[in-house]
Amino acid sequence: MTISQEILQTLKAYHFDNPEATWDELRERLIDIAESCLTMAHGDSSLVAYEMINDEQHQALREASAKLPLSINQQRAVGKALEIIEAAQERLEGRPGKLVEIVRDLRGESCSTPVALSPSLSVLPIQPLTFKTLSGLYMEERKDNIQASTMRDVKSSCEAIGAILGDLDLKTHTRDDMKNLRAKLLEDRKPSTVKKILTRLSTVMDWAVNNDYISKALTDGLKPTKGTDSAREAFTQDQMKALMAHAKTLPMDSWQRWALSLGVITGTRIAELRQLTKADVKQVAGVWVIDINRNDGKTAKTKNALRVIPLTDGAYGFDLQAFREFVEKADSRLFKLGAGQFSAVLNGALRDVLSLNADRTQTFHSLRHSLAGALKAVATQVEINEAILGHASGSISNDLYGAGSSVEIGRMADALKTALLI
Template sequence: MTINQHSQTGTNLLQTALAKPYHYRRSGRYYLRLRPQGTAKGFFTLSLRTTDKATAMTISQEILQTLKAYHFDNPEATWDELRERLIDIAEHSLTMAFGDSSLVAYEMINDEHHQALREASAKMPLSVNQQRAVSKALEIIEASQDRMKGRPGKLVEIVRDLKGESCSTSVALTPSLSVLQIQPMTFKTLSGLYMEERKDSIQASTMRDVKSTCDVIGAILGDLDLKNHSRDDMRNLRAKLLEERKPSTVRKILTRLSTVMDWGVNNDYISKALTDGLKPTKGVDSAREAFSQDQVKALMTHAKTLPVDSWQRWALSLGVITGTRIEELRQLTKADVKQVGDVWIIDINRDDGKTAKTKNALRVIPLTDGAYGFDLQAFRGFVEKVDSKLFKLGVGQFSGLLNGMLRDVLDLKADRTQTFHSLRHSLAGAMKAAEVPVGTAESILGHASGSISYDLYGAGSGVEVGRMAEALKVAFAV
């Protein structure tokens, strides 16, 4: 989360206790503002990077616990005091039990903590002991991410070292700039610098994908100094990636590698990239598989067994009949379900702080009554009863529960070959089989070069929506 510190003359944020936190919303996103007690000055603001209130409050509480843990309101804190807090945090991270949904949520929260602490270290006037604690905390967070992937070794070692450390251990001074300059430039370090610079221009959902991909690369390259790497190092990386992954997946990972490495060259962190021509060209078809018609019918049969007021019923049904991306679906509001002429549609837009993958993703999609048994009237009844958002869950929980339901209903393997996103491929296949014109199919899926969302009620909009509605009826054979 971004920290904007506004220190005023004579006011040091860290010399007094913090006042009650203040939350506010701007352009749909939630923010947390902190300030010293007894003054309106010297505050700093943290973006919570979400438009969902429940998610914002969860992340906010985690942030406040983090601030408390590092005595950010007490620059006189001793290393022993901070070390005890670090032990508590590390042990909690090591022993905490997780479910599938909480694993996803805490991975996101840990990412936010890691970034917040790095920015605090860079921008806030912390004491030497506090800086030392932040440095160790970053190690704990990174080890916690490994532990949630079933690799607890690093976290166990950190707990052991903290508990075994003598109370008289001297405080290590911050290394000089000249020392930092001669340190090796690992991919983990380089990608961290890249993500830090791009954090304000990349959407949170995309940034999570960037981090995940960079973590994969960093784990293989390890301590390799990119200031002195060779073409063989890059070939070995590709070979290691291909051992357990499909060529299409490796191609995407190496595309990210090339982006980060080129950025490193352009910003003078490294002198060469050596990634040209590295991506595999054979077997790079998409690893994502569409659901068969029998699978789609089984999903809709299951959906219809759920109560009419169940969000799962309508999330699954809309995925089947509209081919929306999962985050497009999660952000839908009551106002996004509307009628154009005689056709009911959902409107994918950026109103009220909602996000969209690209400008072309902004579109309207007709709702096809009767498609696989979809009950439009029952869905409208569900929409009427909600206050605003159709689905109340945060990103990780919404995705985790929906994909978990797909796996349970269809007895799928957890290899991401078939996921909620596969419903888009299924709809695309159905339209292709029905010989729907490419331009119409692109408009429905959000791949077209233009969008009618900007002119929803303009001249010809009814004709455009009607054309898409008829195409979907043909594809679904309604």
């Protein structure tokens, strides 16, 4: 049997942790709580926060009733507290009737007797504003503006932070609490990973300050600076050649042949690659490209990820005509596996062909690093590199479909030819 700290803290907040307490003592506490729930004023932010707090308290009290050897008086008080929480939720929706009746019942007054409500708002059980609660509020607000893949990363980072901070009240946290969090994260994670997690922490905490949940964030300068370079390693030229040599041994109608080949010559993200359709392989300004877009329900990591990437015929032996024939025979989607299986098959192929270590320093994503390195090695203009890789920040991405598209796509195609036709 496991009793969580959350359960124990909830019992203590309600004064239910004393098995010797009389019913009258517990009833007085219940009256204070019920009256506070009935009279407390709320803004939009606190309405959401108290809905979550009430849900957590309701769950904790139910588990306490089921798992702990509570006295008869304690069990009676827990039962009434559950009624109060349920009624408090209705009051948050503008329906206070049940809560009014509970207060009258506890005070032993008839329904015709006026209820003298306590003006004090300080008797509501003080629950810590945990990072779990705070990040839940953040994700709920941002869910419509964040791609599903990014939201998974957000949730993963927030869970890692929440597991360490636990029941820490962020309304009273200190800089030492944040430094201890960093130290705990660094115990079993690489500095580069910790830097990403702490970046997410700063985002959530700054959001919380801006929305008046907490008064201070205390996350400035927290991210580690040593050892934070990406752990992902680019493939060597010999590895790239070996990978393409393997791809060319696969049948012309093999999706793996073309998925591996496109990864090598375009540096596309694996999620972008998986979503390609027949319509995304086309000519723009006389150049054959793949078009990374959000058409037909497809997703993209960022706005800058929306781009076209020229296909370089002959790069590491890539056969553009054979690829076009593969595309012509496709129904709509070029690759039909789900995200997890698609990634597993391609990364498994890389490990098998190149005898990679299991430490994930070289994966399909490393192909992006390889292409970036190849472009940099031939001194390609930075804006062109960014446009090809989907990190565009300059005029090229803005002009791709404008009057200068022919010139810009031609420059991208020339850059890839210089970098890849070795």
